[in-house]
Amino acid sequence: MSEKTMVSVRDLGVKFHLSEQKVDNLKEYIIRIIKRQMRYKEFWALREVSFEVKQGERVAILGLNGAGKSTMLKVIAGVLKATEGSVKRSGVLVPLLELGAGFDPQYTGAENIYLYGAMLGYSKAFLKEKYDEIVAFSELGDFIHVPVKNYSSGMRARLGFSIATLVEPDILILDEVLSVGDAKFRAKSEKRIKEMFSKGTTVLFVSHNLAQVRSLCTRAIWLEKGHVVEDGPVAEVAEHFEATITKG
Amino acid sequence: MSVVKTFNKYRNLLVELVKKDIKLKYRNSYLGVIWTMLEPLLTMVVLTLVFSKLLGKGTQDFPVYILTGRLVYSFFSNGTKAALRAVRANASMIKKVYVPKYMYPFASVLSGYVIFLISLVVLAIVAVVRGVYPTLQLFWMIVPLLQILLITTGVGMLLATMAVFFRDVEYLWGVALMLIMYTSAIFYQVESVISEKNAWIFKLNPLYAVIENFRNAVFGQPMNFQAMGYATVFGVVSLLIGVFVFYKKQDKFILYL
Known part of the structure; x- marks a missing residue:
């Protein structure tokens, strides 16, 4: 090393x-x-x-x-x-401090991928490319189109983890x-x-x-x-x- | 990292924040973004009814006069109010993820600006319907449009900083906005209300300087270059002060949120 x-x-x-x-x-x-x-x-x-x-x-x-x-x-x-x-x-540097802290509750999971991704400094093109991968890893399925305020804390954390560990x-x-x-x-x-x-x-x-x-x-x-x-x-x-x- | 480099890295965030503001504002409403045009139109109808029918003032093009003033004022009012709340509203994110903090108030102002620009379509329609046709003077419009963005951003940054430390700034600003509204000559002609010796009140109000030249551009009148100079100086100075104060204090925000 x-x-x-x-x-x-x-x-x-x-x-x-x-x-x-x-x-x-x-x-x-x-x-x-x-x-x-x-x-x-x-x-x-x-x-x-x-x-x-x-x-x-x-x-x-x-x-x-x-x-x-x-x-x-x-x-x-x-x-x-x-x-x-x-x-x-x-x-x-990727901080996994509180997963999903940057989510907007009124936004759907899909929209939050772009918002939270942007907060971590990723470009739109990169997020588009990785979108399917994030959804698949988070295992949210159709819930990805539901506002995050209706998520359980586990679902929120899963989505947060999937976005933050992209790179x-x-x-x-x-x-x-x-x-x-x-x-x-x-x-x-x-x-x-x-x-x-x-x-x-x-x-x-x-x-x-x-x-x-x-x-x-x-x-x-x-x-x-x-x-x-x-x-x-x-x-x-x-x-x-x-x-x-x-x-x- | 230099400022430009950081801005480039987070440019995508600025776009996302502006989009979010606009999207969420009209989510769950049937007419959606059409409200950006419908709302000023309805206010204009009310004001026209009150001031021309009930008070017997105004002419054929009075609705255009009202609309020009109201659109500029409501962008300034909404933009500064949104910027004022922006840092506190995003407290949970500021505490957890590093992002240049000016993104939040700046995005609030920009989303208001986008809505303002869309609502200019209404102005164009009303103007033509009321017989106010565009002239070459219309190109001057770009100047007041830029000035109001400068002023709103500068004042917004200053208010956003102050609001972190003192919660009552929000209420004080509400009162100040009322004063600004009444001295911006939105729904009356200055000459018809104010005597010559009180005219200095209007000269002091930068918003009136912007509205005056905005109207001159729409109505095909010559520009008032004195007002234009004043609004430009005010815009640049307020932006410098706003940005300076914000940068000086931003590291302390997290301790007060």
């Missing part, structure tokens, strides 16, 4: 303002400015995080709720901006999505993802399922309160992580 760096995170910090009361109207804001009462509580969701991911590495991000896992994936995906430090990435990405971001749909579809989606693995796709993976993490990943980063606790081979890190959580 080549040693090309796919993701490089340097001294990453993400700060949120937690204003004690939410001020979202102009009057209140002006009154508070005059009275000098704009108080913010600062909260660092991530601080001083640095790591590099080489091509073909499959990295699990471990941590309890609120450790900063999702924030980190969002920064890498480009949805959230870093407050300090930098994030560099190369190649095509072979260089970097794949998975956030608890390997449990979509029914058992049959899950097997199928796992197969597709494993295919990508074998082609050398770099993976960032968030899951609370440690067995899955051990079987899929090669490396793990353990986050706690926005800081890296441990970074190393998956077996060791997962073991240490498990030990702390079972200790309570």
Whole structure:
């Protein structure tokens, strides 16, 4: 495997303002400015995080709720901006964050293929060419012409997964999505993802399922309160992580 | 990535968003897109009835006068209102998929513009029926048509940014729109209502400057170049401010949505 760096995170910090009361109207804001009462509580969701991911590495991000896992994936995906430090990435990135989040509920499945595909940056011609493949993989059949608001959450996720995994990405971001749909579809989606693995796709993976993490990943980063606790081979890190959580 | 490169990558998204706006607006209505023409036509009939029959004003071509003003105003009003809501309405997508954020308000304005351009067909029909025939002056129409797009985009971007942080911008803008409507001379002739010394109110309203020259083009009158200059400057400046403020603040959107 080549040693090309796919993701490089340097001294990453993400700060949120937690204003004690939410001020979202102009009057209140002006009154508070005059009275000098704009108080913010600062909260660092991530601080001083640095790591590099080489091509073909499959990295699990471990941590309890609120450790900063999702924030980190969002920064890498480009949805959230870093407050300090930098994030560099190369190649095509496909985020499987929440499947079907970009769907318009009033649009039919077929129309949403073009809309969601466009959001991921695919051209119309490409989507037209792949249309049949997407419909076939999602197994939606005639439901593809029904508005998405009438879909079950499983159907939505199936369609989202089918569109998002159209291209072979260089970097794949998975956030608890390997449990979509029914058992049959899950097997199928796992197969597709494993295919990508074998082609050398770099993976960032968030899951609370440690067995899955051990079987899929090669490396793990353990986050706690926005800081890296441990970074190393998956077996060791997962073991240490498990030990702390079972200790309570 | 440079701005142009990013725009090219997401050009398809802009088209899709505009299509979505228009498609969903008329979905589940029998007449569909015909409403883009029927709606201004019906408003024109109402306004003509009220102002020419009940108030005894107006001439043969009064419906054309009303329609020209109303079409421009309603594009501005709908376009800015849609842009204002665009970032918040697409919050769930902004939080999950990276897309240049200006796509959302810009697409709202563009879809309104497409509807506006379609509804010009009604204007053409009404004009001919009412005996207002095209002259060479009609070619000037392109200028006010571009100006209103500039102004609406600029103001829309600014409002979209402000609305993320302050929810009451939407209500304040509703009031401002009312003021703009009444000073745009949509259903009355300026000379018949306003005394000479209050005319500055109209000179200040950029929308009136656009409507005035739009009417001049339709009625075959000479252009008012002072108004044209003002509307152009206003359009360019508002676009620069709108885009600047949007770019400065866009990284914070996600924290407030």
